[in-house]
Amino acid sequence: MAQVNVTIDGRQIKTESEKTVLEVAKENGIYIPTLCHDPRLKPYGACRLCLVEVEGAKEPLLACATQVADGMVIATDTVTLHEIRKTIVELLLSNHPLDCLVCESTGQCELQDIAYNLGIEEIRFEGERHTYTIEDFNPLIERDPNKCILCGRCVRICQEVQQDFVYDFAERGFETIVTTPYDRSLIKTLCEFCGQCISTCPTGALTERLSRFKGRVWETKKTKTICPYCGCGCQIELYSKNSEVVRVGTEVKSGVNSGNLCVKGRFGYDFINHPDRLTAPLVRKGRKLKKASWEEALDLVALKLSEIKKKHGADSIAFLSSAKCTNEENYLMQKFARAVIGTNNIDHCARL
Amino acid sequence: MSKNVKKQEAGNQGHGTRKPSAQIIIGLGTCGIAAGAWDVWTAFEKELKKRKVKAELKQTGCIGLCYREVLVDVVTPRGKIAYGNVTPAMVSRIVSSHLIADKPIEDWIVLGDGYETSDTDFLARQYRIVLRNCGQIDPEVIEEYLATGGYKALEKVLREVPPEEVISIIKQSGLRGRGGAGFPTGRKWEFTRRAQGDKKYIVCNADEGDPGAFMDRSVLEGDPHSVLEGMLIAGYAIGADEGYIYVRAEYPLAVKRLRIAISQAREKGFLGKSVMDTPFSFDIKIKEGAGAFVCGEETALIASIEGRRGMPRLRPPYPATSGLWGKPTCINNVETLANVAWIVSNGAAEFAAIGTEKSKGTKIFAVTGKVKNSGLVEVPMGTALREVIFGICGGIKDDGEFKAVQIGGPSGGCLPAELLDITIDYESLTATGAIMGSGGMVVADQSTCMVDLARFFLDFTQNESCGKCVPCRLGTKRMLEMLTRITRGRTRDDDLELLETLARDVKVASLCGLGQTAPNPVLTTLKYFGHEYDVHIKERRCRAGVCTELVTYAIKDNLCKGCGVCVKHCPVDAISGARKEVHHIDESKCVKCGLCMEHCPFDAINKV
Numbered sequence: 001m002a003q004v005n006v007t008i009d010g011r012q013i014k015t016e017s018e019k020t021v022l023e024v025a026k027e028n029g030i031y032i033p034t035l036c037h038d039p040r041l042k043p044y045g046a047c048r049l050c051l052v053e054v055e056g057a058k059e060p061l062l063a064c065a066t067q068v069a070d071g072m073v074i075a076t077d078t079v080t081l082h083e084i085r086k087t088i089v090e091l092l093l094s095n096h097p098l099d100c101l102v103c104e105s106t107g108q109c110e111l112q113d114i115a116y117n118l119g120i121e122e123i124r125f126e127g128e129r130h131t132y133t134i135e136d137f138n139p140l141i142e143r144d145p146n147k148c149i150l151c152g153r154c155v156r157i158c159q160e161v162q163q164d165f166v167y168d169f170a171e172r173g174f175e176t177i178v179t180t181p182y183d184r185s186l187i188k189t190l191c192e193f194c195g196q197c198i199s200t201c202p203t204g205a206l207t208e209r210l211s212r213f214k215g216r217v218w219e220t221k222k223t224k225t226i227c228p229y230c231g232c233g234c235q236i237e238l239y240s241k242n243s244e245v246v247r248v249g250t251e252v253k254s255g256v257n258s259g260n261l262c263v264k265g266r267f268g269y270d271f272i273n274h275p276d277r278l279t280a281p282l283v284r285k286g287r288k289l290k291k292a293s294w295e296e297a298l299d300l301v302a303l304k305l306s307e308i309k310k311k312h313g314a315d316s317i318a319f320l321s322s323a324k325c326t327n328e329e330n331y332l333m334q335k336f337a338r339a340v341i342g343t344n345n346i347d348h349c350a351r352l
Numbered sequence: 353m354s355k356n357v358k359k360q361e362a363g364n365q366g367h368g369t370r371k372p373s374a375q376i377i378i379g380l381g382t383c384g385i386a387a388g389a390w391d392v393w394t395a396f397e398k399e400l401k402k403r404k405v406k407a408e409l410k411q412t413g414c415i416g417l418c419y420r421e422v423l424v425d426v427v428t429p430r431g432k433i434a435y436g437n438v439t440p441a442m443v444s445r446i447v448s449s450h451l452i453a454d455k456p457i458e459d460w461i462v463l464g465d466g467y468e469t470s471d472t473d474f475l476a477r478q479y480r481i482v483l484r485n486c487g488q489i490d491p492e493v494i495e496e497y498l499a500t501g502g503y504k505a506l507e508k509v510l511r512e513v514p515p516e517e518v519i520s521i522i523k524q525s526g527l528r529g530r531g532g533a534g535f536p537t538g539r540k541w542e543f544t545r546r547a548q549g550d551k552k553y554i555v556c557n558a559d560e561g562d563p564g565a566f567m568d569r570s571v572l573e574g575d576p577h578s579v580l581e582g583m584l585i586a587g588y589a590i591g592a593d594e595g596y597i598y599v600r601a602e603y604p605l606a607v608k609r610l611r612i613a614i615s616q617a618r619e620k621g622f623l624g625k626s627v628m629d630t631p632f633s634f635d636i637k638i639k640e641g642a643g644a645f646v647c648g649e650e651t652a653l654i655a656s657i658e659g660r661r662g663m664p665r666l667r668p669p670y671p672a673t674s675g676l677w678g679k680p681t682c683i684n685n686v687e688t689l690a691n692v693a694w695i696v697s698n699g700a701a702e703f704a705a706i707g708t709e710k711s712k713g714t715k716i717f718a719v720t721g722k723v724k725n726s727g728l729v730e731v732p733m734g735t736a737l738r739e740v741i742f743g744i745c746g747g748i749k750d751d752g753e754f755k756a757v758q759i760g761g762p763s764g765g766c767l768p769a770e771l772l773d774i775t776i777d778y779e780s781l782t783a784t785g786a787i788m789g790s791g792g793m794v795v796a797d798q799s800t801c802m803v804d805l806a807r808f809f810l811d812f813t814q815n816e817s818c819g820k821c822v823p824c825r826l827g828t829k830r831m832l833e834m835l836t837r838i839t840r841g842r843t844r845d846d847d848l849e850l851l852e853t854l855a856r857d858v859k860v861a862s863l864c865g866l867g868q869t870a871p872n873p874v875l876t877t878l879k880y881f882g883h884e885y886d887v888h889i890k891e892r893r894c895r896a897g898v899c900t901e902l903v904t905y906a907i908k909d910n911l912c913k914g915c916g917v918c919v920k921h922c923p924v925d926a927i928s929g930a931r932k933e934v935h936h937i938d939e940s941k942c943v944k945c946g947l948c949m950e951h952c953p954f955d956a957i958n959k960v
């Protein structure tokens with residue numbers, strides 16, 4: 001990567017040649033609105049909001065798809081650009097249900113933020129609006145095409161990242177819609193319910209059923225942690241309200257997972273507050289399991305293991321550990337099996 | 353010259369001497385067939401058999417005189433004479449008088465040596481390069497193409513001219529793409545030749561989605577080999593060994609003739625491995641498109657060939673570096689490719705001598721609408737608009753008054769009478785706000801409402817928008833709604849200003865050519881016919897009487913005889929009046945069907 005010097009809005013910036021204007025602007029705290037952009041995806045150029053003026057270019061260029069070059073002089077917020085952006089956002093709003101009061105995405109909706117940032121007070125355009133009724137019977141993903149702005153992010157993340165090809169565009173003109181093969185419910189498609197499409201949707205068109213009405217984004221506390229499922233160790237963020245986890249997300253482009261998650265990491269959190277979850281050791285007394293103290297439970301296990309070993313030998317015992325444990329915990333488990341009990345019978349649930 | 357060609361030519365001549373001396377050639381393009389050419393064909397078959405007349409019945413493509421279809425050429429030792437508007441009923445007289453008695457029927461002649469007719473100018477004032485063989489040869493017989501010198505240009509380049517030199521010939525000729533954008537063809541070839549790639553493609557764009565344009569169809573139906581030869585030369589020049597023709601499925605006859613042409617060319621060794629026994633190999637596949645306008649856009653076209661939804665993508669990369677299946681691909685229009693063999697045979701200088709400084713050669717226009725002679729017109733670049741509309745096409749039908757011409761179809765613009773003297777070339781047209789486009793020309797007279805015309809074209813582009821980018825998908829929708837409101841008298845005060853603002857934003861902000869040009873009909877009508885918008889908005893009137901909701905029907909007191917015919921025809925009982933007294937229309941009931949006006953025996957009802 002060669003070093004280049006560019007000027008954005010009068011600021012001299014040193015950067016690398018393979019970056020896009022949008023990336024460089026972002027790194028330097030310069031705001032360029034976008035709706036169809038997601039750093040996990042290839043540039044697409046559908047929303048047309050990131051048009052910027054570049055000295056020497058006849059027409060405005062897309063910041064998301066234009067690479068910086070040495071000496072480039074870029075203006076990101078001229079009057080012309082502002083007017084074009086307003087037109088685009090007003091066009092979108094002229095066909096958008098403005099029910100932000102109860103929309104699940106309020107507070108994290110990119111369309112809402114851009115409308116606010118552009119200072120849109122009235123929508124100059126009016127006309128037909130879509131009134132789709134789509135019932136998608138599945139437990140996890142809520143689809144509302146009326147809120148879809150056709151940025152194609154769900155279509156692309158499912159194709160480019162997940163390689164599942166669940167969505168595509170159908171129809172043309174005003175009737176264009178994102179849909180599944182034969183308009184089927186997601187459950188009847190190849191969808192693996194990773195929820196990646198929800199994670200990229202800039203509006204309330206794709207939302208999580210599990211989190212519905214459980215808490216606004218500003219009411220929730222974000223806690224960064226590692227996914228408890230497999231050994232990949234994806235970075236996740238728990239959103240909690242009143243000590244209850246109401247949603248799991250991940251920061252875009254961060255962690256080993258680069259902002260991606262699978263179905264377990266994203267949706268498999270209901271065990272946390274589940275009534276069946278064990279919060280104390282149980283010891284069987286007669287036919288019943290009874291709550292016990294850790295001392296009591298561990299003493300019992302130690303006793304039984306010693307008895308069995310004495311009677312049947314160490315190899316009559318096997319240890320099965322869990323992928324949900326940390327490496328350190330798993331290490332201790334095998335150490336215990338080999339050094340304390342004296343058997344190599346140790347395995348792991350991820351092999352099952 | 354290859355052995356194949358020699359043998360065939362010799363065979364052709366031999367065949368010629370044994371031919372019956374008379375030939376009847378029927379124009380069997382889609383236009384001819386639509387006008388009933390097959391019925392005429394059957395009538396000739398029967399008549400010739402009945403009268404035992406020896407004459408060969410042959411087919412040819414469309415010659416471009418659409419207003420005269422069905423066209424029949426009769427070739428006898430006295431020469432070739434063409435009859436127009438032939439119906440089966442006229443066949444027996446043509447056979448008895450012309451073929452048997454050798455007396456051509458002068459009243460029916462449209463073209464013929466020594467005959468001066470109202471149609472003579474239509475062809476005589478054209479300059480035909482691309483259409484050189486259309487309507488002249490049988491497109492399903494390769495020998496007829498060979499007899500006109502066909503495939504000689506290919507043979508010449510394969511044997512004598514290195515690929516780089518072929519490219520420089522095309523560059524020198526000044527040929528520019530006829531698909532709309534006018535990009536220099538030689539440069540496009542050069543980019544593709546220079547691009548890195550183990551495999552390269554040539555794609556012929558025969559999508560022709562522009563309503564009103566049909567020159568590509570005519571060339572494919574009338575002279576398919578000229579396109580194949582152009583593709584072969586292009587393939588050789590850029591280093592491609594495979595070509596695709598992307599042709600709309602709504603052109604079944606073109607597809608059929610292309611298939612025939614391809615298999616004939618393969619048989620002759622012009623397509624396939626070792627073309628004409630040289631190291632150059634090339635083959636052509638046909639891909640039928642499903643008729644979406646946007647699939648004519650090159651990146652959408654590539655997606656469509658690859659089996660994906662036809663949606664344009666960002667450029668760069670341009671197809672020349674990453675096109676079909678990610679390989680360097682050169683996409684050219686049918687008309688562009690049909691020029692190539694002519695340029696190679698006649699030389700770049702000869703081609704460059706035709707036209708203007710920046711626009712060389714000829715351009716075909718599909719002239720339709722309110723002109724006397726509608727059809728295909730091929731003229732040198734730089735010809736004045738007036739010459740095409742008045743000189744060649746005979747001016748306005750029914751001696752009406754010229755009002756506007758829409759050039760370039762839904763992506764083009766409407767030009768007024770004041771601009772009739774501009775010349776037709778890429779730069780002058782763009783300067784007016786119209787574009788060359790594919791060469792559709794719709795002529796309008798006083799009966800056309802310009803607001804309605806703009807609405808018509810926008811309705812098309814809105815329906816055909818691929819839906820990808822916001823300005824095009826929603827911008828054209830809102831523009832269309834504003835125009836509809838104007839034509840219905842339901843305008844909001846600020847609609848006109850907003851319409852213009854929106855049109856300009858859609859033009860700059862759209863992703864592909866469809867959205868970038870869709871506002872042209874609106875912007876040009878606003879610019880040249882702004883007063884019509886004003887009349888619609890301020891007076892709630894449509895002077896052309898097209899926008900029904902702005903029209904009122906009225907009975908003229910001095911002409912009405914009180915016969916009551918109108919009362920009988922009015923479906924909503926809106927007309928009243930005593931017998932033999934002046935009648936009246938109740939505007940609140942009238943549904944503006946116009947039936948009363950149609951039936952009034954005294955022409956007492958008019959639209960205002």
Ligand SMILES: Cc1cc2nc3c(=O)[nH]c(=O)nc-3n(C[C@H](O)[C@H](O)[C@H](O)COP(=O)(O)O)c2cc1C
Pocket residue numbers: 528529530531532533534535537540557558559560561562645646647648649650651683684685686688689864865866
């Ligand atoms: C919406 C749209 C429709 C188009 N339709 C056609 C078409 O039907 N035929 C065509 O040759 N070019 C069409 N084009 C232009 C092509 O993208 C491309 O420029 C052309 O095929 C290149 O060939 P040329 O250089 O020989 O003109 C269209 C472009 C746009 C934006």
Ligand code: SF4
Pocket residue numbers: 157158162164165166167190191192193194195196197198
């Ligand atoms: S949940 Fe995953 S697999 Fe299903 S549609 Fe969304 S991205 Fe595709």
Ligand code: SF4
Pocket residue numbers: 646663664816817818819820821822824825862863864865866867868
């Ligand atoms: S301009 Fe229209 S046709 Fe072109 S990409 Fe945008 S929506 Fe699709």
